[in-house]
Amino acid sequence: MKKNIALSDTGFLFNPSTGDSYSTNPIGLDIIRELKDGSSPKEVLKFILGKYEVEESRIEKDLGDFIDMLKSFQLMDNNG
Amino acid sequence: MSKIIYERPVITKLNTGISNKFGTRTEYTPVTDIDGVSVKSIIKEHGSPCFVISEKQLRKNIRSAQRAFKTRYPKVQFAWSYKTNYINAVCNVFHQEGIWAEVVSGFEYQKAIQNGVPGNKILFNGPDKTTEELKTAMENNSVIHLDHFDELFEVSAMAEERKQKTRVAIRVNMDTGVYPMWDRFGFNYENGQAWNCINKVMANEWLDLTGLHCHIGTYMLAVSAYSIAASKLCDLAVNIKSQWNKSIEYLDMGGGFASANSLKGSYLQGADIIPTIDEYAEAITSVILNYGFKQNELPLLILETGRAMIDDAGYLLGSVLATKRLSDGRRATIMDFGVNILFTAFWYNHKISPAQEFSHHTEDMVLYGPLCMNIDVVRESITLPLLSKGDNVVVHRVGAYNMTQWMQFIQMRPRVVMIDEKGEVHIIRERETIQTLEQLESMPKHLSSFEL
Numbered sequence: 001m002k003k004n005i006a007l008s009d010t011g012f013l014f015n016p017s018t019g020d021s022y023s024t025n026p027i028g029l030d031i032i033r034e035l036k037d038g039s040s041p042k043e044v045l046k047f048i049l050g051k052y053e054v055e056e057s058r059i060e061k062d063l064g065d066f067i068d069m070l071k072s073f074q075l076m077d078n079n080g
Numbered sequence: 081m082s083k084i085i086y087e088r089p090v091i092t093k094l095n096t097g098i099s100n101k102f103g104t105r106t107e108y109t110p111v112t113d114i115d116g117v118s119v120k121s122i123i124k125e126h127g128s129p130c131f132v133i134s135e136k137q138l139r140k141n142i143r144s145a146q147r148a149f150k151t152r153y154p155k156v157q158f159a160w161s162y163k164t165n166y167i168n169a170v171c172n173v174f175h176q177e178g179i180w181a182e183v184v185s186g187f188e189y190q191k192a193i194q195n196g197v198p199g200n201k202i203l204f205n206g207p208d209k210t211t212e213e214l215k216t217a218m219e220n221n222s223v224i225h226l227d228h229f230d231e232l233f234e235v236s237a238m239a240e241e242r243k244q245k246t247r248v249a250i251r252v253n254m255d256t257g258v259y260p261m262w263d264r265f266g267f268n269y270e271n272g273q274a275w276n277c278i279n280k281v282m283a284n285e286w287l288d289l290t291g292l293h294c295h296i297g298t299y300m301l302a303v304s305a306y307s308i309a310a311s312k313l314c315d316l317a318v319n320i321k322s323q324w325n326k327s328i329e330y331l332d333m334g335g336g337f338a339s340a341n342s343l344k345g346s347y348l349q350g351a352d353i354i355p356t357i358d359e360y361a362e363a364i365t366s367v368i369l370n371y372g373f374k375q376n377e378l379p380l381l382i383l384e385t386g387r388a389m390i391d392d393a394g395y396l397l398g399s400v401l402a403t404k405r406l407s408d409g410r411r412a413t414i415m416d417f418g419v420n421i422l423f424t425a426f427w428y429n430h431k432i433s434p435a436q437e438f439s440h441h442t443e444d445m446v447l448y449g450p451l452c453m454n455i456d457v458v459r460e461s462i463t464l465p466l467l468s469k470g471d472n473v474v475v476h477r478v479g480a481y482n483m484t485q486w487m488q489f490i491q492m493r494p495r496v497v498m499i500d501e502k503g504e505v506h507i508i509r510e511r512e513t514i515q516t517l518e519q520l521e522s523m524p525k526h527l528s529s530f531e532l
Contacts, residue, residue, distance in 0.1 A: 013091070021094045025441040025466070028089040054086035058468075065405055066089040072409055073093060 001035040001070070002077055015075065022073065027052065031066060035076075041067060088403075088466045090443055108440060108465060111433040111474040115499045119397055119435040122497065122505060123472055129398040129417040131483060131496040133508070135173055137393035138479075139501070142177045145389060148357045153365040155380045159203050161335055162188040164386030164480045165394075169498055169508035171195050174389075182384045186213035193220070203332065203382070205251070205293070207231075207265065214238060218246050223290050225249045225332075227266055232280060239286035249291035249332065250277050254312050256296050256305035265295065269312050278316065282324045289326065292316055295334025295384070299343065303355045303363035306333065310367040317379060318371065332382035333364055339391035341428040341477045350428075357388065387480040394479025396422060397435070400471045401450060411445040413467050418449015418456040421493060422478060423485040425449075425458045432458075435472035438465030451490050488512065 006014040011029045013022040024032065030051070034044045041063065048059050070076050112119055115134050122130060142158070149156040159182035160174035166188060171181070172195055181192035184206030192202050199220020207227045209217070214235060217224050226232050226248055239246040251266030252274045267274040281289045292313045296305055310333060317328040337360050342350040368381065398417040406412050419425050432447070442463050449456035458475075467473070486493055492512035497505050 022091050023094055024091040025087060025089065025439060027087055028091050031089055051084060052086040053083040059086075062088045066091065068405065069091050069409070073091065 001032060002075055003036070005032075005036070005075055007032060007036070013075070015073075018074070020073070022075075028066065031063065032070070032075075035067075035070075087439055087441070088468055090441055090466055092443065108438065108442070109433065110437055111435055111476075114395055114474070116503045117499050117505055119472060119474060123397055123399070125505070126495045126497055126507070127511065128472065129396060129415075129421065129494045131421075131478070131494065131509075132395040132397060133167075133170060133390075133479060133496065133498040134393045134395070135498055135500045138170070138173050138390060139177060141389050141393060142174065142179065145357050145383075145385065146177070148361040149365065149381065149383065152361050153369065153378075153381050155378060157330070157380055157382050159332075159382055159384050160389075161384045161386035162191060163484055165390050165483050166191055167483055167496060167509050168195055169506070170390070170483075180382075184208075186210060186216075189213060189217065189222075200247075203249070203293075203384070211238070218242065218244055221247065223247045223249050225251050225266075225291075225293050226277065226281075227251055229277070232277060236280075236284050236287060239284075243286070245286060245288050247288050247290040248281060249293045249330075250274060250281065250289070251293045251295070252313060252316065254294065254296070254309060256308040256312075258297055258300065258302060258305045260297075262295070262297050266293070269316070274316060275319070278320060282320070282326065289320070289328065291330040291332055291379075291382070292328055293332035293334065293382075296336060298336045299338045299387070300336045301338055301353060301355065303359045306360060307363045307367050309333065310364045311371070314368055314371040314373075318373075321377070327377045328379050330380040330382050331368065332384065335383065335385040335387070337385045337388035339387045339477055339480060341391060341424070341430065344427055344429055346429075390479035391477045392479065394477065394482070396475040396478045396482070398473050398475065400467045400469050400473070402469055403445075403467065406446070411443050412448055413445050413464075414448045414450065415458060415473070416450050417475070417494075418451045418458060418491075420449065420451055420456070420489045420491055421482065421486045422449070422458060422475065423482055423487070424478065424480070428477075429459060429462075430478065431476040432462060432464065433474045433476065434465050434467065435474050441466055453490070483509075488517065492516070 004016055011024045031044055034047055045059060045063055114132055115136055159180040160171060162183045180201040181197045182203045182205060183189045183192050199222045202222040204217045204222050205225045224235055252269050253263045253266045254269035255261055267277045281287045294309050294313055296309045313331050320326050320328055338354040340351040340354055396417055398415050401414045401416050404412050442465055444463050446460055447458040447462055449458055495507060495511040496509040498508045499505055
């Protein structure tokens with residue numbers, strides 16, 4: 001996750017390099033915070049499983065899709 | 081510590097300056113029950129997808145339509161357009177409310193008879209009536225609505241041969257200022273064809289010209305078109321009276337009143353632009369009342385409106401099969417119903433509501449049906465909550481045409497249930513099975529076995 005992305009508690013994101021802003025839901029915010037703190041996708045998955053009522057197969061699919069969206073919005077560093 | 085309820089993570093780019101002035105419309109509000117019956121319980125009992133008809137809404141629509149016309153005009157009769165929805169239980173709700181039958185094929189005619197509609201209360205419309213079907217209609221004293229000269233000559237010959245005075249009406253097409261003009265059915269008013277047909281019928285001792293009929297289009301948004309149509313039919317009726325001294329028994333204004341569905345490409349929501357039933361009624365009845373008929377010679381006014389009566393009494397319940405991401409980043413949601421059973425998705429942007437609570441977070445998505453066919457798109461673009469596999473939705477205003485135009489293509493057609501006025505759920509059409517279809521097939525002996 002790019003370090004310069006600004007993040008609010010209500011799920012509002014701002015990318016100062018492009019001027020684009022984004023909105024995410026509470027679980028999205030959790031994931032982005034974890035990624036920003038340097039967690040790997042596997043660690044994020046474990047964190048979500050511990051916090052939310054969800055099956056592993058489902059979060060695996062949804063997390064993969066979410067990270068793909070972060071990449072397509074160019075919010076991730078090249079190394080993930 | 082208990083865990084938090086899961087919702088799929090979502091991130092949306094915020095755009096400014098591209099919405100229209102009304103903003104985007106989002107269906108957050110879940111529809112968890114229909115007439116007090118839970119959507120989940122219907123799906124559990126009757127499967128998904130499942131069509132649901134609300135008898136309460138149906139009767140309410142019928143009564144308000146009848147009230148709109150009967151408070152304005154002394155002689156009104158509605159006839160149920162069978163092609164709009166000919167499931168017998170649906171037809172019988174209409175017949176219980178005093179409504180006749182309007183049919184456009186021998187098959188529909190048989191349905192009306194089997195439902196117990198007296199022959200003289202069936203209006204037999206449409207371009208396709210076989211000799212056998214015409215004979216049955218004559219025996220039952222139904223009114224045959226003539227569509228073309230070939231039919232006129234056939235009916236004339238049959239009536240003469242049977243020595244039976246036969247009741248006929250003439251379908252008239254006309255320019256009402258609306259494009260496209262429906263001129264393929266019946267006889268044209270402007271070029272004199274209709275008058276020519278009237279004269280032929282009046283000159284025939286075996287034909288009794290009972291009515292004049294028009295049906296100017298479908299999903300008509302301009303009530304003025306009905307005023308023009310009523311005026312042209314009245315003109316013919318008055319001329320028949322002056323030239324043949326014959327009072328026409330009825331004027332049949334057909335149907336075509338819009339329902340609150342939104343047409344594709346429409347800038348505004350259907351509910352915001354359609355005329356009310358009272359506006360249609362006012363446009364039609366004021367013309368007839370002011371045309372100069374003597375009070376005791378006012379013709380019976382027949383209406384055959386279908387869509388506006390039943391569309392909002394029909395719901396389709398369905399479930400999410402899967403969600404996926406398309407190559408351009410759009411969300412795609414695959415439903416267990418598609419254009420095979422929701423035929424009207426070809427021309428309407430149907431309102432679709434979630435059937436369970438979600439947060440306020442939403443996503444733009446394309447809704448696909450289950451068919452392995454590229455054309456199977458239920459909504460090209462819709463903003464809905466974060467649907468996941470297994471979630472349920474309610475599609476609104478599907479009562480008209482879907483349960484008659486549906487296709488048995490790739491999938492079987494599902495159950496149709498009706499919720500009665502007491503909240504009891506009745507199966508009114510069973511789901512199809514492979515046996516339903518295979519009973520019609522047969523296998524030549526030389527093809528009955530193979531080795532692979």
